[in-house]
Amino acid sequence: MEEEEKRKKRVLPINQYEGPILDAIANNTVVVIIGDTGSGKTTQLAQILYRAGYTSNGIVAVTQPRRVAAVSVARRVAYEMGVQLGDEVGYSIRFEDRTSSKTCIKYLTDGCLLRECLFDYKFQQYSVIILDEAHERSLNTDILLGLLKRVAAERKPELKVIVTSATLDGQKFSEYFFNCPVVTVPGKLYPVQLLYSVDRPVNYLDSSVQTALDIHVREPPGDILLFMTGQEEILKAISMLEERVKALEEGSCLDVEILPLYASLPPESQARVFLAPPSNCRRIIVATNLAETSLTVDGVVYVIDPGHVKQRQYDPATGIDSLTVVPISRVQAMQRAGRAGRTRAGKCYRLYPLSTYEHELLATTVPEIQRSSLTGAVLHLKSLDLPNLDILQFDFIDQPSMESLEDALRQLFVIDAIHSDGTITTLGKHMAELPLEPALARALLAAQELGCLSQALTVAGMLSCESIFFQAPRRGQGKKREREEGLLPSGGGYGDHIQYLQIYEAWQHHNFDVEWCKSHGLQGRSMRFAKDVRHQLAVIIMKKNPGGFEESATNKSKEKVSSARSLRKALCQGFANRLAQRMPRHNGYHIVSHRSQLVQIHPSASTLKVDEEGLYPEWVLYHELVASPRPYLRHVCVVEASWVAPALSKLQNVNISSLSGQGARRASSNMDAVQAGGVVINIEKILSSGGN
Ligand code: ADP
Ligand code: MG
Numbered sequence: 012m013e014e015e016e017k018r019k020k021r022v023l024p025i026n027q028y029e030g031p032i033l034d035a036i037a038n039n040t041v042v043v044i045i046g047d048t049g050s051g052k053t054t055q056l057a058q059i060l061y062r063a064g065y066t067s068n069g070i071v072a073v074t075q076p077r078r079v080a081a082v083s084v085a086r087r088v089a090y091e092m093g094v095q096l097g098d099e100v101g102y103s104i105r106f107e108d109r110t111s112s113k114t115c116i117k118y119l120t121d122g123c124l125l126r127e128c129l130f131d132y133k134f135q136q137y138s139v140i141i142l143d144e145a146h147e148r149s150l151n152t153d154i155l156l157g158l159l160k161r162v163a164a165e166r167k168p169e170l171k172v173i174v175t176s177a178t179l180d181g182q183k184f185s186e187y188f189f190n191c192p193v194v195t196v197p198g199k200l201y202p203v204q205l206l207y208s209v210d211r212p213v214n215y216l217d218s219s220v221q222t223a224l225d226i227h228v229r230e231p232p233g234d235i236l237l238f239m240t241g242q243e244e245i246l247k248a249i250s251m252l253e254e255r256v257k258a259l260e261e262g263s264c265l266d267v268e269i270l271p272l273y274a275s276l277p278p279e280s281q282a283r284v285f286l287a288p289p290s291n292c293r294r295i296i297v298a299t300n301l302a303e304t305s306l307t308v309d310g311v312v313y314v315i316d317p318g319h320v321k322q323r324q325y326d327p328a329t330g331i332d333s334l335t336v337v338p339i340s341r342v343q344a345m346q347r348a349g350r351a352g353r354t355r356a357g358k359c360y361r362l363y364p365l366s367t368y369e370h371e372l373l374a375t376t377v378p379e380i381q382r383s384s385l386t387g388a389v390l391h392l393k394s395l396d397l398p399n400l401d402i403l404q405f406d407f408i409d410q411p412s413m414e415s416l417e418d419a420l421r422q423l424f425v426i427d428a429i430h431s432d433g434t435i436t437t438l439g440k441h442m443a444e445l446p447l448e449p450a451l452a453r454a455l456l457a458a459q460e461l462g463c464l465s466q467a468l469t470v471a472g473m474l475s476c477e478s479i480f481f482q483a484p485r486r487g488q489g490k491k492r493e494r495e496e497g498l499l500p501s502g503g504g505y506g507d508h509i510q511y512l513q514i515y516e517a518w519q520h521h522n523f524d525v526e527w528c529k530s531h532g533l534q535g536r537s538m539r540f541a542k543d544v545r546h547q548l549a550v551i552i553m554k555k556n557p558g559g560f561e562e563s564a565t566n567k568s569k570e571k572v573s574s575a576r577s578l579r580k581a582l583c584q585g586f587a588n589r590l591a592q593r594m595p596r597h598n599g600y601h602i603v604s605h606r607s608q609l610v611q612i613h614p615s616a617s618t619l620k621v622d623e624e625g626l627y628p629e630w631v632l633y634h635e636l637v638a639s640p641r642p643y644l645r646h647v648c649v650v651e652a653s654w655v656a657p658a659l660s661k662l663q664n665v666n667i668s669s670l671s672g673q674g675a676r677r678a679s680s681n682m683d684a685v686q687a688g689g690v691v692i693n694i695e696k697i698l699s700s701g702g703n
Contacts (some may be wrong), residue, residue: 023049023051024046025046025051025055025196031194032056033059039171039191040167040170041159041171041188041189042172042193043173043175043176043181043193044173044196045177045178045179045181045193045194046175047196047200048177048303048346049307049350050198052143052196053073053075053143054087056073056143057071057073067138068138068169069136069137069169069170070115071139072117072124072137072139072141073116073117073119073141073143074118074119075119075120076121076144076149076151076152078105079305081104081120082102083285085101085102085118086282087285088118096109098111099113099114100118101116102117103118103120104119104123105120105123105126105446106475121149125155128158129395129443132162132397133166137170138169138170139170139172141172142156142159142173146176146304147304147305148376150379150385154388156174163188180342180375183408184408200349201355201357202356203357206359206360207363207364207365208361210364211362212362215318215362218317218362219237220248220252222360223237223252223295223315226360227264227295230358234288234295234296234310235293235296235315236315237297237314238300238302238303238315238319239298240319240320240321241273241321242276245271245299246271249271253269266293267293267294268293268294269294270294270297272297272298272306273299274301284308285309288310296311300320300343302350303346307350307353309353309354311351312354312358313360314350314360318339320337322336322337323382324337324382325384325415327384327417327418328414330589330602330605331608331636331637331638332384332635332636332637333638338371339372340372341373342374342375344361344372348361380411381411384415384422385415385416385419386418386423388419389419389420390423390429390442393423393429393443394439394440401671402420416671420670421604423439424670425587425604426450428443428453429670431664431666432669433670438456441456441555442456446548446551447475450589451471451474452585453585454581455471455581456585457584459556461580461581462577467578467581467582468545468549468552469512470508470512471545471548472541472542472544473511473541474511475541476541476544477534477537477540478534478537479514479533479541481533498531501618504618504621504649505619505648506648507646508579508582508648509617509648514533579654580654582648582650583632583648583654584654586633587658589602589634589636590630590632590655590658591603591630591647592629593628593629597626598611598626600612600644608636610641610642610643612627612643613645613646614643616645616646616647631644631647631648631649632648632650633646634646634647
């Protein structure tokens with residue numbers, strides 16, 4: 012406990028700059044604060060503002076790009092302030108709100124704040140908004156930057172905006188905000204010795220584990236932080252470490268505690284890395300890049316950096332969304348190394364040669380806005396009804412590519428979210444209000460009309476969680492086995508969505524029993540999450556349309572769950588952009604919106620029905636198009652040709668130049684003329700090669 016008290020009272024670098032920080036905020040609308048990771052930006056700034064009285068006329072919001080960080084940090088700050096979490100200090104993340112009328116410091120994901128502005132685009136309840144971890148350049152943070160640039164000027168001097176960054180890129184933010192002041196908080200970083208590998212290791216997992224072990228055997232006490240790219244890899248590394256540690260001679264070195272740290276880890280396990288370590292024991296923390304800047308684990312002296320990160324990459328040309336392992340940037344490499352020098356001089360083992368660092372790594376990470384699908388973001392901006400909003404002209408800190416903006420506009424048009432002149436439709440507004448990606452939101456609204464809302468909510472819930480199956484279905488093994496043994500319903504040959512629905516209903520039939528999940532190879536935690544999401548979505552929809560729900564409940568009894576025809580039809584409306592047609596003579600599929608793209612159904616998919624010739628149904632919709640390593644459709648659902656026709660005709664009639672919103676105005680500026688110049692996508696041509 013004494014130890015804890017000491018931790019609580021410890022003065023962080025940022026506390027020594029309270030004066031200059033408060034002065035800058037008092038005299039400016041926007042302030043950028045740069046400070047090394049661990050200097051206290053996330054946990055202390057809000058408390059400094061609280062003590063200075065900024066919460067007397069509004070809430071202090073602190074955004075986080077990651078859900079886990081929002082929760083973990085809110086918990087920490089509530090503890091430091093000696094209050095109950097949810098009272099003065101709370102958090103709000105998608106599908107979970109832990110705030111109350113007392114809350115005056117609110118940690119929330121940037122996505123959550125973005126959603127709030129749908130209902131209050133001036134952010135009236137806030138006195139200060141801290142865009143934290145801005146260096147991560149998440150898509151949502153970038154959009155918030157643009158929106159707050161407008162609002163801060165309007166609400167001056169009541170609203171203060173603070174942008175914090177862990178890297179020297181603060182200048183860029185400052186320039187964006189009309190050269191606002193930058194307060195730099197020098198960190199107390201001890202020297203970190205950088206050690207490079209001679210070659211790139213053939214197997215970096217093995218090499219990482221071996222390096223950790225070598226450090227453990229040879230180096231003086233101090234915790235080890237090892238960066239891995241994802242949960243699966245972390246668990247593998249941990250089991251390898253455990254095995255090899257066991258093989259060490261008893262008493263030859265310190266005890267070891269090996270801990271994982273990744274986003275979907277249960278909160279109790281996450282909290283373990285923040286507990287004071289047992290004495291005479293070395294901790295090896297195996298983490299994703301969550302530990303790069305979002306969360307600071309104290310006591311780390313050795314960092315092992317294999318140089319990789321898992322990154323999302325959306326390609327508007329093919330529609331493929333990939334989550335691939337890519338080399339980190341130099342900024343990331345520096346951040347990782349910095350983690351070793353927080354308590355004393357440390358060492359960072361880079362498992363790549365110096366020449367790789369110097370010549371192969373990108374200087375900075377490509378911001379998410381330049382590598383994501385922008386459909387949700389564009390719908391959001393359109394639904395805000397901002398005056399003079401031309402999406403192609405929005406003041407982004409870094410412009411997304413024209414191609415991906417157009418891709419988003421096209422997608423929105425096809426799912427009826429925007430009119431052909433680019434204005435938002437009533438449906439589009441409703442879609443934006445649901446905390447779901449536009450396609451799924453559209454499917455829910457269609458389901459409401461078709462009387463199968465209850466089922467659609469279930470599917471939305473099931474699609475919102477991490478895998479519901481126990482082992483990540485590696486090439487379908489885990490999942491297929493459960494099904495083959497007849498433990499789980501199969502989807503009746505109609506695909507994964509229907510299978511999810513059936514699984515959920517079977518669980519419901521067993522009174523949502525967690526034991527039932529276990530004995531059926533399902534993740535209880537994911538299933539409960541799905542149930543929770545389902546409930547929250549139902550509440551949101553019922554608020555808007557109290558009658559909607561009963562109607563679907565009565566309808567449900569009439570329709571057999573086994574084919575769930577209405578549900579599939581509703582999904583088809585939502586996923587009108589994500590349709591695939593089977594090749595005439597084999598089970599490969601063509602993506603309708605990107606005709607040249609030939610894909611396969613993911614091996615983990617539930618078994619689809621086949622005709623006499625062994626061919627799959629002609630039309631399916633898909634939830635995701637992934638490249639792992641070949642292009643695969645993940646989560647498919649069988650649809651009928653007659654439902655597909657309206658989508659095809661819309662795809663044929665897309666006129667991109669009118670969709671961006673301010674067609675007439677655009678021709679006025681030079682850049683506009685270039686952009687508007689003949690960007691009429693001829694989908695007809697793309698489609699003409701298809702058999703329709
Ligand atoms: P920054 O945002 O500048 O990177 P933080 O405010 O996140 O810095 O961290 C400051 C200190 O607070 C660090 O020493 C970190 O270990 C500690 N800390 C942050 N979150 C927690 C937590 N959940 N539990 C215990 N300590 C924490
Ligand atoms: Mg931080």
